[in-house]
Amino acid sequence: MTNKNEGTASRIYLVVNFVILILITILFTWHATRYYSDWNNGLESFMKNMAVSLSYPAWTYDKRVIEQITAVMIEKDEIISVVVYDDKNNKLVVKEKKLNLTTTDLLFGTKRLDRTYNLIYADTYVGKVIFTYIDRSTRTFLVVSGTGAALLYIVSALLILNIKKNKKLAVMVNELNELNAELEMAFNELEETQNKIINAEKMAALGKLMVNIAHDINTPAGIIYSSLTEQQNRIDSIVKKFQSDQLTEEDFKDCLDTISELNQIMLRNAKRIIELVQSLKRTAMNEMTQTWSEST
Known part of the structure; x- marks a missing residue:
């Protein structure tokens, strides 16, 4: 009878652990997806707005204003370079900052990404802007939150085992x-x-x-x-x-x-x-x- 009770308790323990693992996995996936979506949408909105603000200066070839706008762009943490071209594909302005990939970046798999936006003014193509950025913050968040989720599961499993x-x-x-x-x-x-x-x-x-x-x-x-x-x-x-x-x-x-x-x-x-x-x-x-x- 005792062995039977112990077997039942062990099965219940495994089921509870499995349910907790599923719940933590679902919660982590939902939170990570939402974080990445918010980050990506925010960055895209910023770059689109900057591209719109560059349209008129690119049309007038006003490098001074373009320099000022791109100087603001390059201050954003994720962006490491901004290159503005005119309608003939000639470079108007290049802004970039030095990127030092750390060992953590290499372990987390940090990537360099590019995104191009056409500059349109009065329904006329006046050039383009190419942003180069990195996904360091999202990678760091995923690793940290993933580690937190794993620790949460371990603590939960140990708590159930202790009970x-x-x-x-x-x-x-x-x-x-x-x-x-x-x-x-x-x-x-x-x-x-x-x-x-x-x-x-x-x-x-x-x-x-x-x-x-x-x-x-x-x-x-x-x-x-x-x-x-x-x-x-x-x-x-x-x-x-x-x-x-x-x-x-x-x-x-x-x-x-x-x-x-x-x-x-x-x-x-x-x-x-x-x-x-x-x-x-x-x-x-x-x-x-x-x-x-x-x-x-």
Whole structure:
């Protein structure tokens, strides 16, 4: 039954992890697509507006105004060069800035891209402008947000795994508490039996035997009591760590090993006590039978 429950819990854990992975992937894809679309539309709008502002100066061949406008264009982070041509494909103005591709750019796959816009004034082609730009910001965003999404999934998976382990730990702690209660009950019953035997004053013939047996029982009983006390202290410590969320896997394993060792000690001494009690019962029965025979 336990194995079946563990198998069901493992399948649920895998399904939940898969659902979280799908949701994070969808969220990342949607966010990345929206970011790239906004960036691309914004850059395209900027370049179109600049191309419109260049139409009249290109028509009048006013290089001074073209120089001023392209100086504004080249200040934009993504744009690395602006080249303006007249209607005869002659260069009017060239503005560019030095591009230093870093190791990060190479790792992220940063690309140089070109975009050309015709300059139209009064429905007449008066030239063209070619923008050269890079997609560094989008690449950086994709890598950073992708890394964030991966970390989010890892944290979610670890959180779910921790919840699963905590539930399993809680079940094991309950089982240990139940076992401890049963052991204490058995010890109490044994102690009660011992007291009854000691208080049986009518069995005078067993007096000497009772003293010896009581001595023999006290030793394993004391060991069992000490083991139970240590076991309870271990359980209390584990429960406190569990409740304060400080419980580690090493602490839990160490607790299990200690409890297992204490259980073995208690089992050996309990078996010794049982053997002593059985011996006492046989002796008492023989004595009672002999007394009854003599009285008849």
